[in-house]
Amino acid sequence: MLAGAALVLAITGLSSRLGPGLSGLLAVFPVLGSVLAVFSHLSAGPAATIRLLRGMVRGFYAFIAFCAALALGPLPSPAAFALALAAAVAVQAAAMWLGRHRH
Incomplete structure (x- = not known):
């Protein structure tokens, strides 16, 4: 959760330089991928996380x-x-x- 929050805060801090389109795109995918990967790994193990990331x-x-x-x-x-x-x-x-x- 802290890593996801840090990514969102960093992207939000850079949003004036990145513009609304790019900052919106960057906020979604890294945060989504990192949070899902961590929870997938903790709940189902590394094989499930690999399948998740390949599917993404x-x-x-x-x-x-x-x-x-x-x-x-x-x-x-x-x-x-x-x-x-x-x-x-x-x-x-x-x-x-x-x-x-x-x-």
Whole structure:
């Protein structure tokens, strides 16, 4: 909890230099990942923590696709979010398929 709080305070302190977009992005992922990893390790052990972190990394590809699709241009909100959702689902499916067939 202290590490998570320290990360949030550090990012909040730098937010005027980083801007709202970057500071918001940086506040979520390191804090989320560090807190989940610690609690996962304590409750289920190192193997579960490795699975958690691998899953988070694979999920970030879909999140990137979602954000990139939203940034494509001026679409009405329902269409923009439908496109972003379709892109995220497609990227997540591809990441899962590649993860199973990489050997």
